[in-house]
Amino acid sequence: MKRMLACLTVALGLSLGGGWGTSAQALTRGGTFTFGAYADVIFFDPVYQQQTVDIWFSLNIYDTLLQPTADGKGLQPGLASACELSPDGLTMTLTLRPGMKFSDGSPILASDVKFTLDRGHSKEEGGNYYFLLAAVDSVDAVGDDKVVIHFKRPDPTFPQILASFYTAVVPEKQMKAAPGATLREKARAFSEHPIGSGPFILSSWTHGSSFVLTRNPYYWKQGEDGKALPYLDEVKVEIIPDDATRILKLKAGEVNGVEFVPFSRAVELKADPKINMVLFPAAKIVYIALNIRPTLKDGSKNPLADKRVRQALNYAVEKKAIAQIVTYGMGVPQVTLPPASTPLAMTDKGEPYPYDPAKAKALLKEAGFESGLDLSIYTLAGNADNAAELAAIQQMWGEIGVRLKILPLDSSTGIAKYRASDFQMRTAAFTNDYNDPSQIVSYMAYFPAYESNRSGFNDAELNGLFEKSQVETDPAKRAALYRRIQEIYIDAAPMVFLLDTPYPVALDKKTQGFVQLPLGNYLFSGVHMEP
């Protein structure tokens, strides 16, 4: 167990977290939980999932080798009961829990784990997240219960990746037996009636309308009452795209819970005695992306190339007011680059640029923009939250002499312009896909990967620190590297820091034990319905 601890703590510098907490009182077993979702799953496959919705529901059907703790920060054993890492960080040995079965009753073998990891690793067969397994050299199945992973280089994020949707274990034989010429086609057929080892089985699915998850009798994990999870017999997910209708369904008692409650409605639901309005901490930031290249695509000079201008823009935004306007007080000011729920996020320093219009003006004056400047921002057309946010920011920046031109675009065009670095500013948001700061840092701060979120920000020291952090297996050293990375990034301000926002979920009073992880995943195994 000691060595196991070492394996789990490499990524985090945290000890093993507790279980998924539910209160210790007597639990009611059985029953159905009906959940109103805004969109349907497209592809129930860990590797070929096509959208966030697919990922968020998948951990109820498929199980992972390690599991996140309920706060999303720590890790605990999953299908693997032990995990050992060699001192050089190049070999990881996973031991499978004895006697485990897939939902069709067949045993979970080390060869299934190998198949799972090989499938995700292969560029041809893998999905869009194959880079998550980039450090893996090869995977060996030793006997039926041991898996040995050989790495090309140490990868401190790997334990977190073993707890993510992407490496959830699928049965080799059953998937290969599905009809189809390629593995992707087979996976498509397989995913209509998937076989996993999660707490539930997909028992029916009417695309675009609803799907039903029923209890997996072979699930290994125990509940608070000492008996096997899940508590529920069934989870029914109904697809209700309209926000108002979803909430009405909850109020009428036709569903027990709904996701994506608009913040504007959450206030009203909080006051409703029959409803339990919950805000789950999310690994999500809402910010303004900047392009800091000296010249823009249209050839014009870009004032954002001057750090003082970027810092001034940051100082001139009153984040608490934005939190009120956009999230009705349910979001909080962003404190650092990664979402605050991310391990190693630097959350002890408070807001990086507290509201200070005088300082902002002084910085602009220093940068030679005493008489003001013109800036433009792209935003998603028809998005009410963005419109409200920008109306407020336009006014706040107006006070320091910034004349902001707001240009609404449809989503596809906006993304295309972004990918071509053809923007000055844009409204944006980021959610972690796995629980480690390396994702957002590689995406937004490390130039070689994505030109730092297409901002053009390129800091040699930061790039070097990040490369070091990617192979640093000592938790304390890795934490120090990330601290420095965040300090550099904050000082350079290649974004306007705005908010950390939660996931608003509304439940009826019967529903207990509902968990949404910071990464968005729903965990229905701990849900129980109390009369």
Place this chain on the structure above:
Amino acid sequence: MLSASYVGRRLAQIVPTLLLAMVLVFVLAHLLPGDPAIALLGERATTEAVERTRQALGVDRPLIEQFGLYVQGLVTGDLGRSMILRVPVAELILQRLPVTVMLTLMAALLAAVIAVPFALIAALRRGSALDALIRGAFQLGVSMPVFYIGLVLLIVLAAGLGWFPVGGFGDTIPDHIYHLLLPALTLAMSLSAILMRNLRASLIEVLDAEYVTFATAKGLSRKLVLLRHVLRNAAISTVTLFGLHIGSLVGGAVITETVFAIPGLGRLMVDSIFSRDYQVVQGLTLVIAVLVSLVFLAVDIVLAMLDPRHST
């Protein structure tokens, strides 16, 4: 009398309409800015992944070639595959077609059931307070947007009084009908207002006609006069209008299906446009064009039966 050659002629006229619809929809779908591969993968996808996906989807080929493949598929009855859901478009549409057809038929039926009696009452009592009341109430129906009527009905009749389910489609046929009543009523509201006003005006015109006075003078019962002579003749323009508006019912279904969480063609259309799923948008538009053409054909046949002069 209704002749087979008339129906044949009308059917032949549908063909160029559909061809034109096919070309238009292909061009329009591809004029939409944005790339399906990017819509599919999101902004964080690598350039390599986007290229791979573009190739897999076939959107990297010249437009003319894409159109050729599309027409070639259509000839063999293949509407293509959804780029996003990766299933045959025909399968997707067939799954959802019955839902929208059922919703539209129920809405059309409800609209007629509501419009005809009120139009009769209003026309017979023309100028009275009752007439004004009916016209006022229907005016309200036509001036409210569909999504608003839908939400009001949901809040009052479903969430408030609990008489109807709040959206969804149910599992059995009686359950489907029960679930579709409110959305059908929502769709029927504005249509019934249009029909009522039109029918009332025609009824008044016909009621004043000499042949009606003559029929009454002949000693025919009031009921017989109203049904055989008045309603039948007044219905001609209303049936035409009704047919024209069935097309807009399908359009209204796009909104209604979203508000009421009904898995029909309208919602499929909205989802597919947002995700740039060209194949599905094309397939849907074609199917809807066929449906509307068939409705127009049915209207012409009904008109020919009401008034034989129409079939010449």
